[in-house]
Amino acid sequence: MNFTDTNGRTEQMEIDASAKWPVLFIFTHALAWLIVGGALELAAAIQLHTPDFLADCAWFTHGRLAPAAQNALVYGWGFNAAFAFGLWLMARLSATTLRHGGWLFVAAKFWNIGVFLGVAGILAGYSTSFELLEMPRFVTFLLLAAYAIVGVWSVTTFSIRNTENVFASQWYLFGAAFWFPWLYAVAQVMLFRAPVRGVLQPVVHAWYVNGLYGLWFVPVALAAAYYLLPKILGKPIAHYYLAPLAFWWLAIATAFAGGSRLIGAPVPVWIPTLGTVANFMLVVPVVLIGLNLFGTLAGRYASLSGSMTLRFVFVSMLAFVLASVCNFAFALRGVAETVQFTLLYGLRDWLLFYACFSTAMFGAAYFILPRLTGHEWRSPALVRIHLGATVLGVGLLTGGLAWAGWQQGRLLHDPAVAFTDIARAMTPWLAFRTGGLALLLLGHAAFLINFVLIACPVFSPGTAPAQINPPPALEVLKA
């Protein structure tokens, strides 16, 4: 950049001022969905070990409640958080203000109306029964139209950038901004508008689900890690020359990896095999990204104690590696034979969505919100509760469900064990899962309170900008 340091700061404040209200507005919705979705998820989790819970009402039968919770979390919390974070980061990295932000309010409102109608539609019995595409067909256009505005804003902000170099986070955000609408539109057309026949439906579905996690949530999480690590540590990304290779390799291999979800399914066998090959190829970009991120952190692990954001991002990075290991292992036929259809099988998606993506968004929120509002976090205790609940909850759920899922798989594999005995063996673990989810919800509640205190003008004492320690200046990159 051609600005002196002071000018650079002023510009950042200008960008933050332009992004403030759209980002706060969208993030408020995200948090509301995080709580609502978490509550629904908790209720659905209770039903698994206490089948009588809410069983009398058709709206809350487990088959409707569980997908409703998942959709509320994914499309409500996940997408809103990604919108808020992505728009802000795109503006910051492109060194340009977020223009005509009023349209973003319209887009966010329509998106959230769409998600609300979708979740209510699932509960009312209009589900399509395709995981993550359960929302009834009538909300599709609403969601796509609302997304189009957000996507266009993100891409236009990128295209009017005032910087020479394009940073890694921007590639990931730019890619995700295009991949999601294409994935979603293609899946909608091929499954509902002009449905393909027979087992082609699961193939389209596997392609979509894999793409949603791997080409939308993971890129946004990586954008956060690539941005926040060097920013907070004040040093450039280690081995940055590897980052473009990692990006392209990850994109191409992930796009093909969906077939591995169909191992053993009645589809032409080349489809899962192609997925297995793609998952093997994914080892390279994961290692490269690991070199980038953990290499940047190497020798500076002490900084973790100084920054909440860093700690959340660190959890997210670990989860990314763990989920990649799961993806790789589950693509092996021998492993898939046992873990398919178990709690462990579902854990992989949860790791990608919650442990990797959501914690990255928490970290980003702890970084962004004080800068946007000009206030410090009011209650450090609540921040610590949130971090503690997240770390403990993610750790316990990952360990517990991995063990339980493996046991479940082994019991399922043995035809001598009656099915009800498996259910009985899983009951304590399903109760354990409820406990873990409750712990996470507690953390979310703490986060919500802190958010209301920092973002709501009523609680803000005056409008003087708070003291934010300016991050150390970046060394100049030679890209």
Added chain:
Amino acid sequence: MRNGLALFFGVFAALVLSWAGLLLTAQRQIGRLSQFKDPADEILYPQPMPGLANQGRLVYQDLGCATCHTQQVRREGFGSDVARKWGQRGGYARDYLRDETVFLGSNRLGPDLRNAGNTELHPYADAGYFYQLLYAPASVTPGSLMPAHPFLFDVHPVAGRQPSAHALRLPSRFSPGPGLEVVPTARAQALVAYLQGLKDTYDYPVERSRNAPAAQPKEGGH
């Protein structure tokens, strides 16, 4: 990378490649798969489901049964699906031509339902069994974690009216009370018709050889 246009084309190509390589290729390969006409009885298999069962498919879909139940039988030697009596053979792609919507599923907290209505495997699985299972799962499978679906049934007093022919015969422990009968609603009847229709009993001669694992080459042989 500095060029936005190159980035765009790269991003576009990454997804289009996988769409063409995976979905389009699969569509070209099995998109035109058709029913098989048995040379002996001249019937087209898989046979379409009867109308009531087709309505039941929509009930299965709206209640989200696929959240906990799969509908796929993995071939013998890969998992214990056949040994668990979830099917007499592994599933073929052709079996699924019958289904307008394919509920393959990814979670087996409940058992696989691909052959739920296959009375060769489950001789006890008549309509009464399914009604009881839906109304009070523990009355037919003690220890089951399946939620009851009481909203699929009407409970009304027997007094002063002719008892319903469809009323459930429940053990007293699960019955709502003396003088009351439990009658399945139209939705329950459709759902049970669908569950009873779930069976892949026909073994396609063309598929059997195609889906069998390749013979192991002899050691040292050519």
